Amino acid sequence: MRLDDRLLDFFNRPLMCIIAVADETRRPSAGRGVGFHLLEDGETIDVIFSAWQWPRLEPCVRQTGRIAVTFVSPSDYVSFQLKGTATMRDTETPDLDRADRFMTAATDELESLGVPRRLIAPWLTARDARVARLAISEIYIQTPGPLAGMLAGEQSAAKS
Amino acid sequence: MNLRLSDLSACFEGVIPSIIATASADGMPNISYLSHVMRVDEEHVALSNQFFAKTAANVRANPKITLILVDGFTGDQFLLDIGFVRSVDGGALFDKIARQLKASSAQVGMSDVMRLRSADVFRVYGIEKVLSPVETAPAMATRPPVRLPALSEAIKVIEQQAEADEIIDSLLGGVQSVLGYGNALVLIRDNHRGCLITTGSIGYERSGLGSEVAGSEGLIGAATTSGQTIKVSDMSRVRRFGEAIGLEAEGAENTSRTVAFPQLPTAMSQIAVPMTAGGTVMGVLFIESAERLAFREEDEAALEILAGQAASALRASEREAAAAELRPAVRMPEPVVSGQEVRVVHHRFDDSVFVDGTYIVKGVAGALLRLMLEWHLSDGRSEFTNREMRLAAGPRMPEIKDNLETRLLLLRRRLEEKQARMRLVRAGRGRVRMEAEGPLILDATVGDYR
Structure with missing residues (x-):
């Protein structure tokens, strides 16, 4: 599944990110993402999270290799969920820069919407940053409303 | 420290969205925001069934679920391991959830959009506080408990x-x-x-x-x-x-x-x-x-x-x-009031009253003032019992039998607040006295629709 132009535009906005994984017993766990990087192929996204704050995420990815990530634009609730298989890759310096930019943009955006900064601070940290590389197989609209749950994105040439 | 659901009260205010993670029968995770999580008791939470079809399907295929709740006061986050118990679409619990949903939907201006069809009840197996990179404010510690x-x-x-x-x-x-x-x-x-x-x-x-x-x-x-x-x-x-x-x-x-x-x-x-x-x-x-x-x-x-x-x-x-109104108000010799006339205008279509051109009140309270003025002008008395007002105004406004006192109170307070040149004072249980700084004139024809 490939990100289309609409999705690429979406990823230029200030976003919040939430992540779900599941262990071998199908028990899900959840956490927040603090950054991302879209790869050139339009079918892969790196998602950054704190292993210190969300210690269950990395072991589950290593166990089952599956992940779901929802990005939301806080100002209008426009949301997309990406699902697929994931592997852990080493964290590099640019990942930390991406996380910094993501957290700053998200904090500013939420604050402009009336959420006090002291409330946001506990949610966003890149301490012990880890990167999960997600090969996108499904994209869903998750904006509340009639299109919720519909597929988005475009089938990539290789898969169609 | 073992956390209890009652320790998480500020998570259930609907201020900061919660997060629900589920997994399908084949183990594919799913994640979405959730507007409403309600505490049922110390061991159960309920989720309004407004969430997406995939979440609902997963919950039934695989009852293991994880929630992230956020304390709307401190920003603290909590991970909850929960398991699906049952759905409710009627009864006391459902009604309670529906009311809370309505109230908290008002917070995001979506009260008309959100209509509850059913709610899911979950058992809470574990609550874990998520580490915070910053020191958070002590939860609700700024105010002492109710004494x-x-x-x-x-x-x-x-x-x-x-x-x-x-x-x-x-x-x-x-x-x-x-x-x-x-x-x-x-x-x-x-x-x-x-x-x-x-x-x-x-x-x-x-x-x-x-x-x-x-x-x-x-x-x-x-x-x-x-x-x-x-x-x-x-x-x-x-x-x-x-x-x-x-x-x-x-x-x-x-x-x-x-x-x-x-x-x-x-x-x-x-x-x-x-x-x-x-x-x-x-x-x-x-x-x-x-x-x-x-x-x-x-x-x-x-x-x-x-x-x-x-x-x-x-x-x-x-x-x-x-x-208490057994003793009827009798005509008492009234002292002659001198001074400038106090002009009261009453509009019957909405029972609004104006004193010397200043709006005072409308509705039942306005009708009562007109009634007292009419009696004052015809009988020359200034003291009136609530009972006679009930009898006279009741046929047109049957509800005053239950709240005449509060209507008179409103009238009295508005006259005071607008510094009208007339006022109402209590003259014992169930009776009031009308006092004015000049002869009272009632103009009940202006704007009268009848």
């Missing part, structure tokens, strides 16, 4: 009052002394006009006495029609209640015959507590605060106790006043 002796004292004070004004004032006094809230209103229901009328007020720049709220409007209307306490804990995303009418200047009263609803421009929390006696909602206690999440669960309970006591006292006061 029961103070509450008990406030209840006694309300109970000892016999007159409507004393009851309303002691209710507002109790709100201030027991809970420390500085901005509060008492609105009394007016079934005749299908609205609630501000009859008591503390803390506002303009008291707003006489201002009206439509019977179904906003938090106050919702509390009236549902008979349930309804609150908003974070106004930052909500259209200010009463915004439109609040902008009217006080000077506009004379042309609009509408008193502006009092405003606390910095309000972040609002609560509307129904004043119920004998199963009937008589009015609403409305409180605002500049604090986010100002109304904790225990504050809500204390306010409900105070409001219920005041409602019972008001009802008893009406009944006692009706029973």
Whole structure:
């Protein structure tokens, strides 16, 4: 599944990110993402999270290799969920820069919407940053409303 | 430290969205935001079934679920391991969830969009506090708990009052002394006009006495029609209640015959507590605060106790006043009043009254003033019993049998507030005296539709 132009535009906005994984017993766990990087192929996204704050995420990815990530634009609730298989890759310096930019943009955006900064601070940290590389197989609209749950994105040439 | 659901009360206010993670039968995870999580008891939470089809399907295929809840006060996050138990689409629990959903939907301006069809109940197996990179504020530590002796004292004070004004004032006094809230209103229901009328007020720049709220409007209307306490804990995303009418200047009263609803421009929390006696909602206690999440669960309970006591006292006061009016008001020799005429204009179509060109009140209170003036002009007396007013106005306004006292109170307070050259004073149980600074003139023809 490939990100289309609409999705690429979406990823230029200030976003919040939430992540779900599941262990071998199908028990899900959840956490927040603090950054991302879209790869050139339009079918892969790196998602950054704190292993210190969300210690269950990395072991589950290593166990089952599956992940779901929802990005939301806080100002209008426009949301997309990406699902697929994931592997852990080493964290590099640019990942930390991406996380910094993501957290700053998200904090500013939420604050402009009336959420006090002291409330946001506990949610966003890149301490012990880890990167999960997600090969996108499904994209869903998750904006509340009639299109919720519909597929988005475009089938990539290789898969169609 | 073992966390309990009751420790997480600020997570259930609907201020910060919760997060739900599920997994399908084949183990593919799914994640979405969730607007409403409700605490059922110490071991169960309920989720309004508004969420997406995939989440709902996963919950049934694989009952293991993880939630992230966020304390709306401190920002602290909690991971909850929960398991699906059952769905409810009727009954007491469902009704409670539906009411909470309605109240918290109002926070994001979606109360019309969200209609609850069913709710899912989950058992909580574990609660874990998520590490925070910053020191968070101690949860709700800024205010001490409600002191029961103070509450008990406030209840006694309300109970000892016999007159409507004393009851309303002691209710507002109790709100201030027991809970420390500085901005509060008492609105009394007016079934005749299908609205609630501000009859008591503390803390506002303009008291707003006489201002009206439509019977179904906003938090106050919702509390009236549902008979349930309804609150908003974070106004930052909500259209200010009463915004439109609040902008009217006080000077506009004379042309609009509408008193502006009092405003606390910095309000972040609002609560509307129904004043119920004998199963009937008589009015609403409305409180605002500049604090986010100002109304904790225990504050809500204390306010409900105070409001219920005041409602019972008001009802008893009406009944006692009706029973105490055995001695009819007789014509007494009235001293001749000199001075400039006091001109009262009454418009029958809305029962609005103006004294010397200043708008005072409308509805039942306005009709009562006209009635007293007519008696004054025909019989020459200035003292009137509530009983004769009930008998005379009852056929046209049957509801006054239950709230004549509060209507007279509203009339009296508006005359005082507008510094009218006439006033009403109590002249013993169940009777009032009309006093004026000059001969009273009634002009009841202007704008009369009949």
